Amino acid sequence: MSTSRWTAVLPDFGPFRSGRDFRLLFYQGTVTYFGSFMAMIALPLQIKHLTGSPLAVGAMGAVELVPLVVFGLYGGALADAVDRRRMILLTEAGLGVLALVLLVNALLPDPLLWPLYVVAAGVSALSGLQRPALDSLMARIVPHEQLAAAAALGGLRYQFGAIAGPALAGVVVAFAGHAAAYSVTVLGFLASVLLCLRLSPAPPVKGAERPSLRGIAEGARYAWSRPVLLGTYAVDLAAMFFAFPNAIYPFLADELDAVWALGLMYAAGAVGSLVLGMTSGWTSRIRRHGLLVVFGAAVWGLAIAGAGASSGIWLVLLCLAVAGAGDMASGLGRATIWNQTIPEELRGRLAGIEVLSYSVGPQLGQVRAGTMAGWTGTRSAFWGGGLACVASVAVLAALLPKLISYDADTDEDALRRRAAREAERAGAPA
Template sequence: MSDEPGRFAAILPDLSPWRSSRDFRLLWIQGLVTYFGSFMAMIALPLQIKDLTESPLAVGAMGAVELIPLIVFGLYGGALADAVDRRKVILLTEAGLGVLAVILFVNALLPSPMLWPLYVVAACVSALAGLQRPALDSLLARIVPHDQLTAAAALNALRWQIGAIAGPALAGLVVAYAGHATAYAVTVVGFTASVLLCLRLTPAPPAHEAEKPSLRGIAEGARYAWSRPVLLGTYAIDLAAMIFAFPNTIFPFLADDLDAEWSLGLMYAAGSIGSLALSLTSGWTTRVRRHGLLVVFGAASWGLAITAAGWFGNVWLVLVCLAFAGAGDMLSGLGRSTIWNQTIPDELRGRLAGIEVLSYSVGPQLGQVRAGAMAGWTGTRTAIWSGGAACVAAVALLTAALPRLVSYDADTDPDALARKAAREAADAGAKASGAVAREAGTTDVVETA
């Protein structure tokens, strides 16, 4: 009986990053606040376009205006994060998102709210998000100890899942009962609190005398990724999983096929619930050293679960499969995040994060196009299970083509060891500088006395 609490604690999320890093705590709380505020606008904005136009095409056009700014500014934001203070990028983009929320709030208060500002704000939000994400992602390895990066990724995922599950539910209630303007007001308050938290972050200047952001710098990051089979494998497997097995856009048709229209909301939530379950039991992942295996097994599990979801005719089994798919995606994501943060040099981390934004944005978009086109040709359930099977096959082929990904070991990989040594040297230098400063202060006090 005495061993049971220890075994239970071993599977709970590892809170070491929370305890060891003040900046991680600030960013975690800031991110949670931002998620809730962002989901208010994310739900209210398409609903307001629907109320103004009653046109599904007009609502769908919002996705079109968001994609290009996300890609372009995501790549530029990666180069920017390597060239300037990352804290400043995060702070200014967060303030910019708050200003855009104010614009939405003011427009919603007008007697006749205008439509065109909604599209302009949507495009600007996408651009600012593209600028900000590389700075946020590339900051993690600097503020969290090297051996706590997997735990930090799990805690960040847990934060996102809390926001993804509770945020839309709360936003839907606010919009339904208090209106669009109230939802936008909550968004403004959220971004205001977030900016105040960002002001308390430690400055994060570039680790070297960086060049100004340029196409040449972006190309340098792409060449580095291409020269590292392990990194290349993480990008390729993520793209394959999203392109072949991301059927969210045809969930309404799946619910109709299963004669369970009531299940649509649960279908969209099931993946997040599965991801949350894995995050809450992620303590064991901090002891894993072969993170490439997490990427491969997680992506393959995602594909198998999506295959089963398209094959089964019972709606409850489908929902269970979608939850397992979310857990697989979470597992793969933990492996990818750990490998990126353990192996990428600090001076390139922003640009590589920008490339990750590209895969993050393009993969699901192409996946939705594939799923919709395939469903029109073969039927909804066939489009889902065949996409899952194609995902598994693609993961198998990529694993065979890039064996370095599977053999990756954090304790022996040269890039991981080099980054660990660089981090330890930086920490030792910071401690030595602090000791010298304290000694100088003591000497000054003695001499004054």
């Protein structure tokens, strides 16, 4: 294959060359995601070990939901009013402290169950505060024309942790115990805090308002008035609610007599995402990002349904990998639309709303999957949710045609945001 063809396929590393802060966030995120995914797998495994109940594992989603909603919305308003670097640093340190609590509890002669739920709620609250600051920072440190490439590279960062973390967590927990997995998480957050200290300050725009319910409502009204944005939130929420069965992976592994493959099941979706990310050069040429959102979500749902209908572990892993590729494609479309269209003064608040669509869906999805598995069985929780996902995405696409027709070269909000960024780079008032 010629060099030009490789360039068209391989990821665009332009954002790496454009700024030091992007590189720091890339490395920080890689370390954080790896350690976080270790804990993300160890925590439900520990609950399963202590209770043996799919409902108890699925209840994690219910515990995490309210803090995520409250602090996600407040974190979005806060990100528009304070230094985003400071927000990221403080919340990252707080997440490290919670990881230390998990470690201490795991080292007890008889680990307690209730601290696991308390920590899960605390992690949800701090993540809700942090994510709007992280997401809203990207459009400031990356040139407008490189936003799609930055989204693809951000996906690679995430997928590294999502593959290596779960794959290693299953082995570590099996042979060294939950405490060993939590130790890796603590070390990861320590390294992440050190990297965050080197980020450049990111103060709010001039005249930024203090966080308030009125400000949050202003962001919500803006999102509601933009069918394209509304569509990205709705599609993601529906896909995750109906087709996010991660909480019941351990029970499917038991049914398939493949407990040894549990870590691979958690990592399979990330492998599919990584393959798509490593061949993401084509994404820089995509203009119809709304169509990408819908197509990716439909593939995700079909693949999850296929996993539930499969009788062999290797076919299940293949379906989960395909699901991951679909989710990655949909995520690239969503992130690009958000970064291309949302004005700087509302970016934090809109990122807070994005946190709800990105995170509330999986939390509710865990509750749905655990409840449905308890009532009708593990397999039906997979294939039934996957088919419901496809149906809901089709309905939303029909109700929101502007999402399907979105074009980065003609959309008014995208053109306005591009002009603002060019004015900023030229030193003129936006």
